[in-house]
Amino acid sequence: MGEPLRVIQFGLGPIGCDTARLVATRPELQLVAGVDVDPDKAGCSLRAVAQSDAVPDVPVVASLAEAPAADVALHTAGSRLDAIADQLRTVLAAGLDCVSSSEELCWPWYRHPEIAAELDHLATEAGARLLGTGVNPGYVLDLLPVLLTAPCREVRGVYARRVVDLGTRRPQLQAKAGFGMTPEEFERLATEQAIGHVGLEESVCLIAAGLGWELDGVDFDMEAVLADEAVATPHGQADAGQAVGSRQRACGHRGGEGLVELELEMVAGVAEPHDLVRIAGHPPLTVQVEGGVAGDAATPACMVNALRSLRLAPPGLRTALDLVVPHFVAPATGD
């Protein structure tokens, strides 16, 4: 093992702090700073903000300009690409490779083709690599289905479904799924895109691009799942008639035919959480992940495990389709 890679943790919400804690377990990675605009965090030690003694006592600063030299940024400061584009510009201008949990960045050409082209140009110029990934989007509903076609002589369609028990997840995710809202409130916030998981359409696009399918478009809908009777979770309660979660669907189609269909159901108290992938092809495949990939624990892992593969890829804006198969690697010491 050579010198450890110097890592900046950019964004210190729950996922960012957890990512810092995971990085701290890897001898090949060395946290050198945290970045967060929150005045309650900037100026503190990353160890204090991430609430773990295993995290090194390095500064949290308010902007990348104040951070020490580094090799890599792990970016967990937003889903929407237009809102984080300036942050990514500074990361790339500093020549850092960057893995971001931004859902839209998993396939940025779908909603923001101009920003995507610009970031690709900046990254290429700087000799840096930029990747959006996570467990969803980034793995369960896109990379995994794509790899599942490797034994197929022919593929006619891809269907995948993720069913999450919202009751076991962090409060932010419950709110995003509309938990506890009246149908009217849910409808209004869904229309404003203030609730709902971001990234299902991006996963559709990634699969279609991988399999060589040009789509006419991607249809999307989202509906509330309403409680028959009151449902309580550690973070709150939904009364009868209120939403216990949501069901989202995205369908990539061509010539009126659905080629890629993805469903995400996030409902408190769901009986059998799971991930399911069906490949309609020759041979056909049906693959089930019992209980589903645990999202909160897995997103930092997807990011950190992708880093090695990303650094083998050419500079530029990359996607999961460009990566040497990402996987866990045991720390060189320990285990």
Next chain:
Amino acid sequence: MGEPLRVIQFGLGPIGCDTARLVATRPELQLVAGVDVDPDKAGCSLRAVAQSDAVPDVPVVASLAEAPAADVALHTAGSRLDAIADQLRTVLAAGLDCVSSSEELCWPWYRHPEIAAELDHLATEAGARLLGTGVNPGYVLDLLPVLLTAPCREVRGVYARRVVDLGTRRPQLQAKAGFGMTPEEFERLATEQAIGHVGLEESVCLIAAGLGWELDGVDFDMEAVLADEAVATPHGQADAGQAVGSRQRACGHRGGEGLVELELEMVAGVAEPHDLVRIAGHPPLTVQVEGGVAGDAATPACMVNALRSLRLAPPGLRTALDLVVPHFVAPATGD
């Protein structure tokens, strides 16, 4: 799409002929010749040998020296690396990229480190790439489990099992699994390594190498599964007390602890064929492929689909761990 890649189908047994038929469906690939030492095949048209009008009317020759110029060889002429090393030497000397179904080539350092080093050197010198792959080894019990660790923060062990209904498979595979043999015959041929699936230990090594685990060794055993009553298949019958198939296990261990455990059960009339992968880690994962990946249809697909990824890799002897995620890509024309 540029010019199609010129492909030589090297080896025209059942898998080789089926691979030729699959290649013929891909506009980005162009069959230019078949190679087979069998005097019943050399001198014929590949179309006749592969028994498909979709296959082009190109010659089958007895050796690569007689074949026209090409870019790629798909090699399906043997499992054991020492037996096919000369063929691979000529392929690499001709500067061809090569995907082989040789099971031992999936992790050649396990049984043949010297041949592996030599082939790696030859390939690198020639600017060519060499890969062993297939559905097993090459995918279900190695590449798939490796990718399934991508969402894991920690992995303590990998367990995978493939259960195949031998009754639905080609007669060669039934014979390899000992179908219809007495226990004594089975024992003798197993000891001589004349029966049994090749590649389980190679899959263990590939997983361990990917996950960064140095093994003390790989244990292997194979046993007959005996019929309680007579079992008939389209290709033959096993009487009560004779073998209806076999069960093989390989376990990669370190410090007395099993880190990678693989099982392959090939038994005629098995109730629920399936593939199963369990990752002991955080988060843990249990993934099941309903019915299992259909082996005979999938091996040519694994080879052909790996070609694109292989050609993105640097020259040399490569494994699944070096590949950009392999997957199906729809032909540029058609669908």
